[in-house]
């Protein structure tokens with residue numbers, strides 16, 4: 001509780017009995033939230049709704065919508081599951097890069113058709129995983145499909161035409177390109193997941209991937225991009241700022257990168273959030289399955305996360321955005337052993353980043369639970 005602003009401590013204390021940390025704005029009102037970056041299994045809806053109510057999250061975006069059509073009709077299944085949640089879940093579709101690129105010479109057109117179908121069914125955006133650039137085979141199958149492959153242009157153009165934002169993950173933490181040994185700052189995470197290391201792998205350099213990402217954003221000014229994980233370069237907020245200045249069609253989410261941005265100077269990050277308050281959307285990268293063992297909060301260790309991991313994840317996240325506390329444990333210590341400093345955003349900025357920016361981008365306002373009675 002030491003994390004709350006002194007001026008509002010009395011107000012906050014009065015609701016602490018019923019609510020965990022972080023549920024109230026400085027005004028004493030509850031802050032509505034949309035988490036734009038989740039991965040939800042169709043069998044995890046009950047668990048998801050419990051989690052949302054517990055932590056004060058009104059709407060979520062499921063980035064794991066998958067593809068429409070046979071044989072598995074996964075997108076249809078995901079949309080049906082979302083409907084059961086009473087308007088609290090929006091779904092981003094994926095497209096089947098591997099199969100379509102292999103089977104059609106005009107694969108960009110084929111992928112665009114898949115996106116049209118996804119939109120008709122009810123998907124509101126497109127999520128592109130890091131597999132683009134790092135894993136999917138290109139035409140001919142001998143090289144990797146590049147993030148800026150011109151053959152894919154029809155897909156990116158179509159998303160803009162359809163008004164579907166593209167949440168795009170390119171690259172990964174820079175540390176994953178460095179040797180996986182105790183000197184690596186993400187050693188804990190790499191020990192738990194050795195396959196996450198790209199060191200010595202036949203993949204492009206981090207920098208080459210990032211430049212391809214930039215060319216892609218530049219090529220489609222009428223398409224909205226959400227660069228996930230703080231614009232794909234959370235290690236370098238100045239570079240994120242330059243990208244946001246240069247490309248008005250670019251937004252960033254905060255998913256799974258509070259540890260990374262939390263070790264930047266708090267004053268510098270507060271200025272960043274204030275300057276780009278209309279371009280940042282809140283996300284966590286929480287994965288929800290049917291059982292606790294299938295959960296993921298931002299990242300996972302070797303073992304499934306516990307209730308204590310969940311509590312630390314959400315409490316440290318609210319604490320980062322809402323307080324100016326110094327040197328506290330990050331939401332996901334497995335991502336690095338450093339401590340973080342809170343940015344203590346104003347209520348006006350919090351409302352935009354937590355809710356309003358996503359609502360505007362997605363043209364979607366999930367129902368917000370009533371204000372907490374004082």
Ligand SMILES: [Zn+2]
Pocket residue numbers: 037039063255285
């Ligand atoms: Zn994710």
